Amino acid sequence: MFEPSRARRQRKYSEISALEYPKSSQVSSSEDGECVPSEGIEESLGLVGWAFHNEGVGGLLKVRVEDFRVEEVSRVPALDPKGRFTVARATLTNWETNRFLNRLSKECGISRNRIFASGLKDKRAVTTQILVIDANIKKVEAVDIPDSEIEVLGRTHQKVGMSDHDGNRFTITLRGCCHIDGSPMDGKEALQRVNRIREGLANSLGADVFPNWIGPQRFGANRPVTPLVGMAVVEDDYESAVDIYLGMEGNKSTEETSKFRKLWRETKDASACLEVIPGHLGYEREMLRHLEGKDGDWLGSFKTLPNSLQLLMVHSLQSLAFNHTISNRISNGLSLVEPELGDIVAPTKGNGRIDVSKMAAVSQNNLERCRRNCRLGRLSVTGPLPGSELSVAEGKPGEAESKAIEDTGLGSVNWRVKRIPRLSTSGTRRALSVPFTDFTVEEATDIPESSETSMKWQNSPVEGDRWHPEGASLRLSFTLPPGTYATVLMREFMRSPLDHY
Numbered sequence: 001m002f003e004p005s006r007a008r009r010q011r012k013y014s015e016i017s018a019l020e021y022p023k024s025s026q027v028s029s030s031e032d033g034e035c036v037p038s039e040g041i042e043e044s045l046g047l048v049g050w051a052f053h054n055e056g057v058g059g060l061l062k063v064r065v066e067d068f069r070v071e072e073v074s075r076v077p078a079l080d081p082k083g084r085f086t087v088a089r090a091t092l093t094n095w096e097t098n099r100f101l102n103r104l105s106k107e108c109g110i111s112r113n114r115i116f117a118s119g120l121k122d123k124r125a126v127t128t129q130i131l132v133i134d135a136n137i138k139k140v141e142a143v144d145i146p147d148s149e150i151e152v153l154g155r156t157h158q159k160v161g162m163s164d165h166d167g168n169r170f171t172i173t174l175r176g177c178c179h180i181d182g183s184p185m186d187g188k189e190a191l192q193r194v195n196r197i198r199e200g201l202a203n204s205l206g207a208d209v210f211p212n213w214i215g216p217q218r219f220g221a222n223r224p225v226t227p228l229v230g231m232a233v234v235e236d237d238y239e240s241a242v243d244i245y246l247g248m249e250g251n252k253s254t255e256e257t258s259k260f261r262k263l264w265r266e267t268k269d270a271s272a273c274l275e276v277i278p279g280h281l282g283y284e285r286e287m288l289r290h291l292e293g294k295d296g297d298w299l300g301s302f303k304t305l306p307n308s309l310q311l312l313m314v315h316s317l318q319s320l321a322f323n324h325t326i327s328n329r330i331s332n333g334l335s336l337v338e339p340e341l342g343d344i345v346a347p348t349k350g351n352g353r354i355d356v357s358k359m360a361a362v363s364q365n366n367l368e369r370c371r372r373n374c375r376l377g378r379l380s381v382t383g384p385l386p387g388s389e390l391s392v393a394e395g396k397p398g399e400a401e402s403k404a405i406e407d408t409g410l411g412s413v414n415w416r417v418k419r420i421p422r423l424s425t426s427g428t429r430r431a432l433s434v435p436f437t438d439f440t441v442e443e444a445t446d447i448p449e450s451s452e453t454s455m456k457w458q459n460s461p462v463e464g465d466r467w468h469p470e471g472a473s474l475r476l477s478f479t480l481p482p483g484t485y486a487t488v489l490m491r492e493f494m495r496s497p498l499d500h501y
Contacts, residue, residue, distance in 0.1 A: 041498055045219055046323025046404070047491075049330035051211050052200030056495025057190045057474070058178040058466040061487070063457045064447065065094045067173035068125040070486070073479065074118065074165035076130060076153055083155035085116075086133045086140045093147040096123040098306045099282060100148065101131075107143045108135040112306060118164040119482060120308065122217070124454075132160050162308075163482040166351045170486045171477045173444045174494065175457070176467030187443040187472035194441050194474065194493050201492065205337050205433050206375070211326055212336075212434040214319040215485030216498050218312070223250030230317035233310075233423060234413050238298035241313075242291075245302075246273070246284055251499065257281065270295070283309070299419055307422070314423050317410065318385040322430055324404035325383040329432070332400060336432040337381060339370050342395025344429060345379045352481030354380050354431050361394070380431035387427020388415040436478045436489055444475040456499075466496045 042048060062068050077087055092100055097120040105112040114134035121127035131150075133140055141152050177185040185193075201210055219226050225248045232241035247265040249258060256278045264273050270291040277285055286304040294300055303310070329336060339345050343362040346354040359382065362370050373379040384390055384401050392401050405411055417423040447453060461467055476493070480486060487501040494500065 041216070041224060044224065045216060046320060046325075046327045046408075047213055047216065047498070048327045050492075051204045051330065051336065052197060052492075054193065054197050054200060054495070055180050056197065056493060057174070057185060057193050057472075058180075058468075058496050059174045059176045059471060059474075059494055059500070060454070060456060060467045060496070061172065061174060061490060061494075061501050062122075062124045063173075063175045063453050064451050065124055066126055066451075067175070068122060069171040070121050070125055070127045071169045071171075072119065072121075072127075072129040072165050073167040073169055074130050074160075077132060077156040077158040077160065079154035079156055081155055083157045084134065085156050085159065086135055086137045087153040087156050088131045088133060088140055089128065089151040089153060090131050091126065091128045091149040091151075092121070093126050094124055095127075095147060097121050097127075098309055100145070102282075102306065103145055104131075104133070104143065107145060108133060108139045110135050116159045116161070118160045118162055119168070121168075122486075130160060130165070132156065132158070163353075165482055167479050167481050168484075168486070169438070169477070169479045171475065172486060172490060173473060173475050174490065175444075175447070175471070175473045176469060177471040177474065178466060178468035180466070182461065182466070182468060184468040184471040187474070190472045190474055191441060191443065194476070197493055198439070206377075208436050208439060209337065209433050210436065210489050210492050211330075212431050212484060213326055213488045213491075214323055214430075215487045216501065217485070217487065218319050219316050220250070222252045222499055223248060225250075226313050226316035227320055230313035230315075231409070231413075233302070233313055233417060233420070234317065234415060236418060238302045238419075242287055242298050242301045243268075245305075246287060254278070260284075303420070310420065311423060314415075314417070314425060315385075317408075317413075318387070318425070318427070320408040321386050321401075321404045321410055322383050324408055325401050326432055328400035328404055329383075329397070332396070334396060334400060335381070337374055339367070339374055339379075339381045340395060340397050341367060342393050343370075343397045344382050344391065344393050345370050345374065346382050346429065346431070348377055348380045348431070352435050352437075353483070354382065354429075356428050359429060377435070380433065382429035383432050385425075385428050385430055386410055386413070386415070387425040390427030390429070430483075434481055434484050436480055439476070439478045441474055441476045444473040446473065464497060465500070467500065 101115050102112055105115055116132040117129060119129065121129060137152060137155060143150055177190040179185055225245060228244050229241045232244060247261050249261055260273060260277050263276060270288040274288050274292065283305055287301045290301045290304050334340060339362045341362055344359050345362060346356055346359045348354055370379060374381060384392060386405055392398055415425050490501060
């Protein structure tokens with residue numbers, strides 16, 4: 001069995017330079033498990049730069065679970081009483097999608113792989129989406145899972161795939177608006193700033209358009225573990241993949257969680273770690289149980305993760321290159337919406353997504369035509385999600401993309417995952433900017449006294465925070481295309497530290 005040395009493992013993951021931090025800081029590592037400094041996470045994930053400069057309104061998201069609502073905009077699959085699958089509309093409160101689907105599969109007595117959803121939603125939120133379940137309709141109707149409502153719609157012959165929906169409708173309450181100096185901001189000024197930023201984005205990018213960064217939740221905002229695990233996977237090093245996933249410390253870990261992760265780092269003893277693992281770390285528990293029964297089977301341990309989470313590890317690695325491409329373009333003065341010579345553009349669909357099957361390179365012959373169609377919203381300038389067959393732009397755009405790929409340590413990755421072929425990727429491209437629609441903003445009511453609030457809200461602001469308990473609350477509503485992050489748009493308005501989202 002391949003057993004990389006400590007020195008080789010340290011060297012390999014230090015090559016992901018986007019996740020490097022000064023040794024004097026607390027550093028996330030599969031070996032020592034120290035924490036990632038919050039001030040370095042934005043830089044590491046490529047979330048640097050603004051299309052429009054403004055101080056924003058600060059504040060916190062998800063103070064209450066009910067403050068973040070997501071409703072999937074999707075068509076119900078064609079219903080047929082003779083269909084094999086059960087169609088249901090699920091409304092979840094404070095459920096991470098994968099964990100809920102695992103619970104649902106157990107309740108229905110089926111494999112998790114027999115439940116189909118078109119997207120993974122935010123955990124600390126109230127979310128509504130369509131599920132297609134390969135189970136008897138009566139079994140689904142009998143399911144009773146806390147903090148969820150399942151409305152059975154009928155039977156169908158059709159599955160749903162990832163991103164099959166048309167978009168997501170968000171209703172988000174932002175609380176504790178404040179100035180840069182920490183003083184509370186009133187509702188009138190907060191509303192004015194949001195509208196000013198919206199106007200500024202329109203002047204820079206076009207009406208109701210914003211940079212299409214991939215949000216921090218793709219990586220783990222307080223424990224950016226997924227790209228590190230993803231690098232181990234594409235390097236066929238599953239010992240390190242499991243080691244990092246189990247042992248890497250986070251910024252906001254509880255004492256119980258920190259104790260567990262430290263024990264793993266120091267002992268690699270699955271049985272001992274199972275005795276102290278916190279109840280909420282279900283994925284880690286399954287990995288350890290596998291190792292307890294099959295010591296040294298790192299591949300098998302990794303494969304206990306849900307298929308969608310395994311894929312997320314590789315996707316997060318691609319996402320680093322994309323985010324750094326946006327950052328490079330902004331710092332180099334390259335537009336995100338108007339193509340340059342060498343750019344690659346793609347047709348924009350009605351729901352805001354792009355048609356990657358019809359991409360075209362921008363040349364001297366078609367430059368003006370491409371620019372005109374981009375201004376009309378018919379085309380979008382794209383950036384790389386690298387893979388084994390992806391074409392990179394040329395000219396100045398190509399330089400920004402190549403630098404992003406090299407700076408994130410991905411230049412030598414071939415993206416073929418030999419032992420889990422379904423994780424291999426040929427690569428694709430993603431629009432650098434994206435539209436938002438149906439936008440509204442208004443002042444929101446105060447928190448009811450009986451409401452349960454986040455721990456951050458219950459404590460006073462600390463150094464580095466940007467919120468104030470007496471600051472205004474705003475309610476923002478908007479619709480985004482599939483695969484687009486509401487927290488990224490909210491970041492444009494808030495300009496708060498990443499752990500405020």
